Amino acid sequence: MLYQAKGITQKMNNEPFIKVYDDLIPAYLQDHLELITLGVKSKGEEFIDPSVNFKCKYEVTAKETNQPPLSFVHLLKSHTSISKHLDNFGMVAQALCNVNDLILQNIMLARVFITVPHQTDLKHYAPHIDIEVEHMVVIYFINDADGDTVFFDNDGKIIKSVEPRKGRAIIFDGKIKHGGGIPKNGPRCIANFDLKVKQ
Numbered sequence: 549m550l551y552q553a554k555g556i557t558q559k560m561n562n563e564p565f566i567k568v569y570d571d572l573i574p575a576y577l578q579d580h581l582e583l584i585t586l587g588v589k590s591k592g593e594e595f596i597d598p599s600v601n602f603k604c605k606y607e608v609t610a611k612e613t614n615q616p617p618l619s620f621v622h623l624l625k626s627h628t629s630i631s632k633h634l635d636n637f638g639m640v641a642q643a644l645c646n647v648n649d650l651i652l653q654n655i656m657l658a659r660v661f662i663t664v665p666h667q668t669d670l671k672h673y674a675p676h677i678d679i680e681v682e683h684m685v686v687i688y689f690i691n692d693a694d695g696d697t698v699f700f701d702n703d704g705k706i707i708k709s710v711e712p713r714k715g716r717a718i719i720f721d722g723k724i725k726h727g728g729g730i731p732k733n734g735p736r737c738i739a740n741f742d743l744k745v746k747q
Contacts, residue, residue: 566699566708566720572643573688578715581636585660585690585737600633600660617666617730624658624739634658640688641741644719654744656683663695663728663736672727675700678742683722689713690737695729697738712736 571578584599602620624631624638638655645652657679672695678685687697693712699720701707710718712729720726722742729736 564699564701564707564721564724566718566724567648568710569644569647569717569719570713571715572647572717573640573715575715577636577639581640581688581739582690582714582737584633584636585662586735600631602660602662617668618664620662620664622660624660624741625655626657633660637688637739638741640717640739641686641743644686644717645684645743645745648719650684650745650747652743652745655741656681656744657742658740660690660739661728661737663731665731665734667732668730670730672696672698672729675704675725675727677722677725678740679722684719684743684745685722685726686717686719686739686741686743688717688739688741689715690739691735693731693736694733695731695736697729698727700725700727712738 573581587599600622602622605619605621606617622631622633623629624634634655637658637660641655641658642652675698689712691712692714696709696711697718698706699708699710702725704725710716728738
């Protein structure tokens with residue numbers, strides 16, 4: 549049974565609110581989001597012509613030596629900017645809210661990340677929350693990849709691990725600490741949304 553607590557839906561038995569959905573997003577939208585993020589494959593099996601523009605960043609929370617892993621980010625929405633791709637990706641956040649009987653009031657922050665393969669003994673980035681205000685988080689996996697998203701309790705113990713699969717989406721209470729996995733075998737692409745919702 550669910551109840552309303554400070555605008556966030558939680559289970560009455562105090563279990564953390566983490567729900568995973570496979571193929572809630574239609575296949576045509578899954579393919580479209582993968583196409584505009586990674587582009588199409590050429591005959592040489594290299595990705596070409598993605599339409600989403602990315603900026604390079606280093607993942608300092610996964611720093612093991614002097615060289616942290618490399619990733620790329622595209623800002624879909626912040627308090628200062630909105631991407632032309634927000635409408636396409638925003639349908640994912642809306643679908644997750646709909647299936648949980650939540651009213652999406654605002655996408656506060658939304659980003660697309662590509663994490664490139666990195667050989668390391670680390671399994672995931674440091675546990676964190678995205679923003680300090682009360683919110684829900686949606687993570688959508690754009691492609692099949694390795695590098696599980698991991699969730700932690702307040703003592704730092706792993707409570708859930710979710711494998712990246714194209715079309716898979718997670719919605720969870722933004723107070724739950726989580727860390728993205730570090731891929732070893734190929735790019736790991738996700739869309740991440742921080743949402744203000746109500747019932």
